[in-house]
Every structure is written in C-alpha cells, then in structure tokens.
Amino acid sequence: MKVAFTTTGDDLAAPLDRRFGRAPKFLIYDTDTESFEIVDNQQNLNAAQGAGIQAAETAVRLGVSCVVTGHCGPKAFRVLTAARIGVFSSDAPSVQEALERMRLGQLRPLLSADMAGHRA
Amino acid sequence: MILAIASGKGGTGKTTLAVNLASVWGAPVQLLDCDVEEPNAHLFLPGRTLREEVCAIPIPQVDAALCDGCGACSRLCAFHAIAVAGATALVFPELCHGCGGCAMICPRHALREMPHRIGVVATCQAGPITLVQGKLDIGVPTATPLIRAVRRQLRPGMAAILDAPPGASCPVVAAVRGADLVLLVTEPTPFGLHDLTLAVEMLRQLATPFGVVINRIGIGDDRVHAFCDREEIPLLAEIPDDRAIAEAYCRGDLIVEALPRYRSLFEDLRDKVAEILKPAGV
Numbered sequence: 010m011k012v013a014f015t016t017t018g019d020d021l022a023a024p025l026d027r028r029f030g031r032a033p034k035f036l037i038y039d040t041d042t043e044s045f046e047i048v049d050n051q052q053n054l055n056a057a058q059g060a061g062i063q064a065a066e067t068a069v070r071l072g073v074s075c076v077v078t079g080h081c082g083p084k085a086f087r088v089l090t091a092a093r094i095g096v097f098s099s100d101a102p103s104v105q106e107a108l109e110r111m112r113l114g115q116l117r118p119l120l121s122a123d124m125a126g127h128r129a
Numbered sequence: 130m131i132l133a134i135a136s137g138k139g140g141t142g143k144t145t146l147a148v149n150l151a152s153v154w155g156a157p158v159q160l161l162d163c164d165v166e167e168p169n170a171h172l173f174l175p176g177r178t179l180r181e182e183v184c185a186i187p188i189p190q191v192d193a194a195l196c197d198g199c200g201a202c203s204r205l206c207a208f209h210a211i212a213v214a215g216a217t218a219l220v221f222p223e224l225c226h227g228c229g230g231c232a233m234i235c236p237r238h239a240l241r242e243m244p245h246r247i248g249v250v251a252t253c254q255a256g257p258i259t260l261v262q263g264k265l266d267i268g269v270p271t272a273t274p275l276i277r278a279v280r281r282q283l284r285p286g287m288a289a290i291l292d293a294p295p296g297a298s299c300p301v302v303a304a305v306r307g308a309d310l311v312l313l314v315t316e317p318t319p320f321g322l323h324d325l326t327l328a329v330e331m332l333r334q335l336a337t338p339f340g341v342v343i344n345r346i347g348i349g350d351d352r353v354h355a356f357c358d359r360e361e362i363p364l365l366a367e368i369p370d371d372r373a374i375a376e377a378y379c380r381g382d383l384i385v386e387a388l389p390r391y392r393s394l395f396e397d398l399r400d401k402v403a404e405i406l407k408p409a410g411v
Binding site: 069 | 203208209210212213214215217219221224
C-alpha cells in the first residue's frame with residue numbers, strides 16, 4: 010500500500026506540511042517495501058486556483074491508497090473521495106511521527122473537508 | 130470608436146468620468162458598464178429598461194457511462210475546473226470559464242455542455258445614451274465571460290465608452306482589450322501612483338494607446354505628474370478635489386448638471402479624445 014504524506018523536506022525526518030494543495034512535496038511511502046520516494050508538488054505553490062484539485066490528481070496518478078496531511082479543502086476532498094483515497098489528518102511534527110501513528114492506528118480519518126477553499 | 134476608462138486603483142473616479150463624458154458627448158453614444166461585480170453607472174443615468182438578457186456559460190457534464198478517465202480534459206483545462214479521479218471526470222463549475230475545450234477534446238464524447246447562468250446583461254435608454262450593464266450574480270467568481278457578453282452589445286459605427294473594473298487583472302484586460310484609447314483615472318497619492326504603474330504596464334503589454342486623468346488634484350503629492358512626465362504619458366485632464374463634486378456624486382447627480390462650472394472640463398476632455406483619435410480614423 011502506498012501512502013502520500015505532505016511535506017516540505019526530502020526524508021522521513023522532514024516536517025509534515027499542514028497544507029494539502031500547496032505543500033511543496035509529497036513523500037510517497039510504500040508499506041510493502043518500507044521505502045519511499047519524493048514527488049514534487051511545486052507547480053501548485055503559485056497556482057492562483059485549483060491547487061488542491063491538481064494535488065489530488067497527482068495523488069490519484071501515483072496510485073496511493075491514502076494521504077496524510079494537516080487539512081484538506083472541499084475540492085481536493087471531492088477528488089480524493091471519488092478516487093476512493095482515504096484522507097487522514099495529523100498534527101504530527103514530522104513524516105516519521107505521522108507514519109508511526111498511522112501504524113498504531115492513531116490517525117483520524119477526515120469524513121469531510123475541514124477547511125474552506127482558499128478562493129471563496 | 131471605443132474609449133475605455135480604467136484605473137488600477139479603485140475609487141479614483143472611473144464611473145464619474147464615464148457618465149459625465151457620456152453626458153456631454155453630443156451624439157448618441159453607448160455606455161458599457163463592464164464593472165460587472167458592482168455596476169453603478171445606472172445610478173446617474175436613470176432611463177427606460179429596453180431588455181434584460183440572461184448570460185450563461187457552457188459547463189460540461191460528464192456522462193459516466195462513456196467517460197473512461199483518460200484525463201485529456203483535465204490536462205487541457207488551465208483553470209483545473211475538471212479533474213480525473215479513478216474512472217471518471219469531476220467538474221468544478223465555479224472554476225469553469227466556459228471555453229468548451231474539454232468537450233471538444235474528449236475522445237469518447239463523454240462531455241455534454243449545459244448552460245450555467247452567471248448574470249444578466251441589461252440595456253437601458255437614457256436620452257442619447259444607451260447604457261449596457263453586466264450584472265454578475267452573487268457568489269459567481271468568474272467575471273470575464275459576462276464582460277465579454279456586455280462587449281458583444283457594441284454596435285459598429287457607434288461611439289462607445291467602456292467603464293472598466295478596477296485593477297490590472299483578467300476582468301480589466303477583458304474590458305479594455307481592443308479599445309482605441311484608454312483613459313487611466315488616478316489620484317495624486319502614493320497608492321494612486323502604485324496602481325497606475327501596474328495599469329500602465331498592462332496597457333503597454335496590450336499595445337493599447339492611453340492617457341491619464343488625475344482626479345482630486347490638491348491632495349497627496351506631485352509624483353503622479355512626475356511619473357507621467359518621465360514616461361511621456363499624455364495628461365489629458367485634471368479634476369480638482371472639491372467636496373461639492375463628492376456631494377453631487379453621493380446624490381447620484383451628474384457633475385456636468387449639478388455643477389455647471391465643471392462642464393467645460395469634461396467637454397475639453399471629450400475634444401482632446403476626439404483629436405487623439407482623429408488621425409486613426411475611428
């Protein structure tokens with residue numbers, strides 16, 4: 010199973026980015042092989058609109074089963090839900106910590122968007 | 130002949146200039162209120178409503194039975210208004226600009242366009258002035274298709290004055306594009322100068338001729354004048370900072386009627402505009 014963590018860094022020790030659409034990178038962790046890769050989400054940082062949608066499409070394309078982030082807006086949530094990707098919210102300081110909590114089953118699944126879009 | 134009135138900074142007097150210029154035009158003229166998020170020219174020109182037409186943009190609807198999630202539509206859309214999730218496409222109507230590209234490119238013809246109302250275009254007659262205004266529905270974030278709908282009411286061969294929205298972004302470009310001359314209304318303050326600079330950059334990129342009108346002369350400083358000098362931008366009119374003008378405006382009165390001493394100011398500006406446009410033959 011592949012899991013996408015939003016992050017600003019390049020390894021497991023990096024911070025978990027609270028933003029979904031505008032996080033600079035995804036850390037894609039594969040629980041089967043216990044390895045990860047970093048995927049750029051940079052094009053979204055400066056997008057005027059639709060950043061969440063694009064980031065969600067990236068997650069879909071990467072074939073992840075769930076995403077772990079801080080918050081998720083309504084448009085991204087709609088895309089992720091349609092693709093049957095689980096959305097989990099965490100206030101963990103690092104990707105590593107979020108991963109531990111996920112393994113312990115401590116992550117909270119988001120049942121709806123918990124944030125208004127940045128562009129009302 | 131299309132004369133557009135724009136500003137950069139909001140609240141500098143675009144509408145004041147537009148309605149008063151239209152009033153001294155001396156010939157039948159169209160006045161297009163392209164500030165569709167808050168059209169207000171009608172407050173100064175009460176008239177008879179001739180017609181009101183609904184403006185709708187085509188929004189795609191996905192036929193899930195036909196869509197195989199290939200993603201061609203999503204890759205095409207510059208506004209991310211259509212996304213592919215799993216085996217189907219999802220539409221975000223609030224982001225769609227109604228260009229129709231997705232339906233055109235869909236290899237399986239799975240997208241059907243349905244009209245989605247964004248506002249109305251109203252036409253009124255106030256003496257020799259035909260006022261066309263776009264009224265964007267509340268909550269609609271995309272003004273440009275409605276501005277283009279207002280502009281489609283332009284009648285060839287008839288003079289038109291366009292009241293543009295403030296700023297220097299897409300709605301302004303949609304309003305002023307193709308104008309024969311743009312008047313940039315500003316005020317002699319640091320804010321006025323800052324936003325004027327952005328508007329000047331925008332018009333230079335659009336290769337549209339323009340001049341500046343400074344409103345509320347007497348406040349602020351002389352840096353707008355210095356900027357126009359340095360950049361060789363024609364300064365076409367100066368309107369003094371007069372409380373009587375603000376009072377007339379607040380009552381919904383035309384300056385040229387309520388304060389006849391200012392009539393010649395607008396007539397002179399009209400004549401200067403005509404002179405600038407004469408060699409172009411428009």
